Amino acid sequence: MSTIHSFTEENYLKAIYHLSTGNNSVVSTNQIAEITNTKAASVTDMLKKLAEKKLINYIKYQGVTLTEAGKNAAVNIVRKHRLWEVFLVEKLGFKWDEVHDIAEELEHINSESLINRLDDFLGNPAADPHGDPIPDRSGTIHQKKLVRISDMQQDQNGTISGVSEHSSVFLKLLEKMGLTLGTKIRVSELIEFDGSIILIVNDHADRTISREVAKNILVML
Amino acid sequence: MSTIHSFTEENYLKAIYHLSTGNNSVVSTNQIAEITNTKAASVTDMLKKLAEKKLINYIKYQGVTLTEAGKNAAVNIVRKHRLWEVFLVEKLGFKWDEVHDIAEELEHINSESLINRLDDFLGNPAADPHGDPIPDRSGTIHQKKLVRISDMQQDQNGTISGVSEHSSVFLKLLEKMGLTLGTKIRVSELIEFDGSIILIVNDHADRTISREVAKNILVML
DNA sequence: TATTTTTTTTAGATTAATCTAAAAAATAAA
DNA sequence: TTTATTTTTTAGATTAATCTAAAAAAAATA
Ligand SMILES: [Mn+2]
Ligand SMILES: [Mn+2]
Ligand SMILES: [Mn+2]
Ligand SMILES: [Mn+2]
Numbered sequence: 001m002s003t004i005h006s007f008t009e010e011n012y013l014k015a016i017y018h019l020s021t022g023n024n025s026v027v028s029t030n031q032i033a034e035i036t037n038t039k040a041a042s043v044t045d046m047l048k049k050l051a052e053k054k055l056i057n058y059i060k061y062q063g064v065t066l067t068e069a070g071k072n073a074a075v076n077i078v079r080k081h082r083l084w085e086v087f088l089v090e091k092l093g094f095k096w097d098e099v100h101d102i103a104e105e106l107e108h109i110n111s112e113s114l115i116n117r118l119d120d121f122l123g124n125p126a127a128d129p130h131g132d133p134i135p136d137r138s139g140t141i142h143q144k145k146l147v148r149i150s151d152m153q154q155d156q157n158g159t160i161s162g163v164s165e166h167s168s169v170f171l172k173l174l175e176k177m178g179l180t181l182g183t184k185i186r187v188s189e190l191i192e193f194d195g196s197i198i199l200i201v202n203d204h205a206d207r208t209i210s211r212e213v214a215k216n217i218l219v220m221l
Numbered sequence: 222m223s224t225i226h227s228f229t230e231e232n233y234l235k236a237i238y239h240l241s242t243g244n245n246s247v248v249s250t251n252q253i254a255e256i257t258n259t260k261a262a263s264v265t266d267m268l269k270k271l272a273e274k275k276l277i278n279y280i281k282y283q284g285v286t287l288t289e290a291g292k293n294a295a296v297n298i299v300r301k302h303r304l305w306e307v308f309l310v311e312k313l314g315f316k317w318d319e320v321h322d323i324a325e326e327l328e329h330i331n332s333e334s335l336i337n338r339l340d341d342f343l344g345n346p347a348a349d350p351h352g353d354p355i356p357d358r359s360g361t362i363h364q365k366k367l368v369r370i371s372d373m374q375q376d377q378n379g380t381i382s383g384v385s386e387h388s389s390v391f392l393k394l395l396e397k398m399g400l401t402l403g404t405k406i407r408v409s410e411l412i413e414f415d416g417s418i419i420l421i422v423n424d425h426a427d428r429t430i431s432r433e434v435a436k437n438i439l440v441m442l
Numbered sequence: 443t444a445t446t447t448t449t450t451t452t453a454g455a456t457t458a459a460t461c462t463a464a465a466a467a468a469t470a471a472a
Numbered sequence: 473t474t475t476a477t478t479t480t481t482t483a484g485a486t487t488a489a490t491c492t493a494a495a496a497a498a499a500a501t502a
Contacts, residue, residue, distance in 0.1 A: 006488080008488080008489065008490095028449080028450090029449075029450055029451085030448095030449065030450080038489090038490070039490080039491065040449075040450060041450085041451075041452080041453095041491070041492080042489070042490055042491070043450090044451055044452085045451095045488095045489075045490080049488090060450080060451075060497090061449080061450060061451080061496095061498065091342060092335070092338040092339060093338060094334075094338070098334075102332050105330045105331065105332075109323070109327060109330075110326065111322075111326075113315075113319075114313070114323055117313040117314060117315070118313060121312060227458080227459090229458080229459065229460095249479080249480090250479075250480055250481085251478095251479065259459090259460070259461090260461065260462080261479075261480060261481085262460085262461070262463095262481075262482080263459070263460055263461070264480090265480065265481055265482085266458095266459075266460080266481095267459080281467090281480080282466095282467060282468065282479080282480060282481080
């Protein structure tokens with residue numbers, strides 16, 4: 001099960017995976033270059049290699065999609081990344097804005113038994129510290145239906161369950177405003193002037209957030 | 222603090238460290254080639270590079286020693302290796318013969334805060350699952366004085382506290398014979414014929430071990 | 443449809459880590 | 473102290489991953 005790929009190949013697979021689960025499923029060379037911090041020429045080289053290994057479907061000038069094998073490999077890396085993030089926060093006491101870079105390294109450790117034991121040790125968590133779902137050992141992802149606060153109606157209630165922006169500044173801001181995962185909110189008022197929103201947090205405190213912030217907080221209704 | 226070195230450089234530094242703390246402090250090109258599974262020519266190339274970076278003292282044809290900087294780097298890798306081994310055994314339930322290869326990968330994860338938090342999480346252990354001392358965060362190693370069973374006198378008592386052979390076959394054998402770390406033993410008889418030794422284990426069971434096995438079990442008197 | 447702009451690929455180099463084969467130096471043996 | 477053996481270094485190649493600059497293809501605009 002699961003052939004070994006180089007550190008670099010894994011990062012490309014992961015990049016393609018994240019890009020293709022975003023909007024469109026076909027991913028372009030430039031998009032990959034952007035998030036892997038490389039140049040388009042380097043990406044083209046790697047795409048040939050990954051296609052050779054049957055991890056992606058690649059036709060010149062037409063973008064790429066992951067094959068089943070490629071997708072499995074990518075999902076496995078995502079699984080490892082997210083489990084390590086849970087470990088770092090739950091067991092070692094890191095803040096949710098501090099774990100991503102370390103998990104970027106840990107996700108490349110190759111040991112099936114390690115990751116499955118870690119999963120059990122953590123109590124088989126369903127989501128990582130940012131609310132992102134953790135694929136189970138068979139690669140299945142159980143994604144809960146979430147909506148952005150910016151898409152909620154007046155007087156609607158929900159529980160903060162994820163974020164769609166992972167930068168440290170954003171996460172620290174949410175922390176400071178008490179808008180962390182599990183927090184109950186109610187949309188109290190939609191400000192017409194600039195789209196900002198007034199929330200009732202945990203039934204009492206009220207907080208005003210900008211539309212930009214509201215767009216990046218995901219809520220379970 | 223602590224510059225970043227490549228994965229490969231770290232493995233060479235660690236190899237030199239282990240070789241130089243063994244017997245003689247000056248390490249030869251061939252010795253390094255042997256334990257890094259490379260050829261002498263490759264080692265020479267790397268030695269030039271490490272010397273350039275002032276991590277080793279290297280004079281052509283004369284072998285190498287670690288500089289202070291090189292030794293610090295090496296000790297830090299050893300610290301990480303051993304702490305991860307404790308984690309794998311104590312928290313994830315791996316056996317002591319299963320953890321080395323995984324730790325070989327984990328030891329290259331670079332994060333000072335990660336390793337210090339891990340250290341605290343594990344309760345600042347003094348030794349790894351094989352009894353090897355764990356350097357503290359300043360790099361100091363508190364090595365207990367241990368003797369080989371093969372060097373013990375008749376009727377002498379001690380507690381098994383380490384091994385000088387880390388192969389899986391050897392560790393599994395000790396496990397099967399109940400000669401794991403912390404076990405109390407007494408040398409009951411020294412067999413003249415082949416040098417094998419009869420032990421009293423935990424005050425009752427008696428076990429005969431070969432001289433070869435006795436040489437690789439370390440005891441605190 | 444013809445032209446311009448953008449995207450992608452190719453060509454050719456570079457760097458890190460490795461190798462084999464040959465040369466040079468050090469060590470051991472005669 | 474020669475000669476032979478072993479160890480180490482150099483020379484020259486290779487592979488993976490990257491880059492810049494130029495060419496080719498696709499997409500957008502006029
Ligand atoms: Mn992350
Ligand atoms: Mn995450
Ligand atoms: Mn080990
Ligand atoms: Mn160990």
